[in-house]
Amino acid sequence: MKLKNLPVASWLIMLMISAMTVMWSCGRTPHEVDTLTVSIPPQKYLLDAIVGDKMKVNCLLSNGADPETYDPSMSHLINVEHSVAYFQIGNIGFEDAVIKRIKTSRPDLKIIDTSKGVEPIKGTHHGHENDPHIWTSATNARIIAGNMYDAVAKIDPRNAAYYKSNLDRLIAHIDSVDAVIRADIASAPSKSFVIWHPSLSYFARDYGLNQIALGAEHKEASVADLREQIDKAKESDAGIMFLQHQTDNRQTNIISNELGLPTAVINPLGYNWDEQMIAIGQNLSAPSSVVP
Secondary structure (H helix, E strand, O other), rough: OOOOHHHHHHHHHHHHHHHHHHHHHOOOOOOOEEEEEOOOHHHHHHHHHHOOOEEEEOOOOOOOOOOOOOOOHHHHHHHHHHHOOOEOOOOHHHHHHHHHHHHHOOOEEEEEEOOOOOOOOOOOOOOOOOOOOOOHHHHHHHHHHHHHHHHHHHHHHHHHHHHHHHHHHHHHHHHOOOOOHHHHOOOOOOEEEOOOOOOHHHHHHHHEEEEEEEOOOOOOHHHHHHHHHHHHHHHHHOOOOOEEEEOHHHHHHHHHHHHOOOOOEEEOOOOOOHHHHHHHHHHHOOOOOOOO
């Protein structure tokens, strides 16, 4: 039978089969975009701002999860393997397991170290040579964003100009966040703060602050250690105590009550990096007396 004599329904079926064959041969739908994977929400915030709608950004760690105890699930690892690149923050424990898996199952997958060029702080964390919380710094955020742009411009050079324009806007926004924090810090009644887990080392370095970290790696302190930490905090003339979403607050509440310090809950791992950083500066400038 000649094609011109086929019924309309048959023509439609043939057209649908042809279209599906083209889609399968390409391995993706016409509207599908490349996927990138990052480790933590603040990275996703920065990378989302750069790639816009040109790429999709997956994040391994969900908002509120604890990177110290996070163990990548099989589905998370599979999502990484389906990405065109994995952006590590640089020095978080679970990244080692992810990279080891990638090198075995997807040796061709691009691995981007977004900490390249960051001046590390050492000696704040047991088990880490460098302090891993590099994103808690406007200075470092600019470096991380630059590393991200360099990577995506190589992955997708056709849209490099688009990514550069987005990077420029992002850097300008980081500059404005930095300016707001500096203004708040200038009026802060104290340049010292107490925190359980030393997650604001880079923030403190940026703004000339004294971070007094009472605990380490989510371990409960002994009574003797707790007393020593309380005495140290009293001598510091700190103005506020920061509590974190990922930290067990039983001991921190005991300490804050004895110190008589106002407290504030912070979430340095939250997606909205700008809001989180500004909130820290605001709390230092005008400490609240509300205990969560």
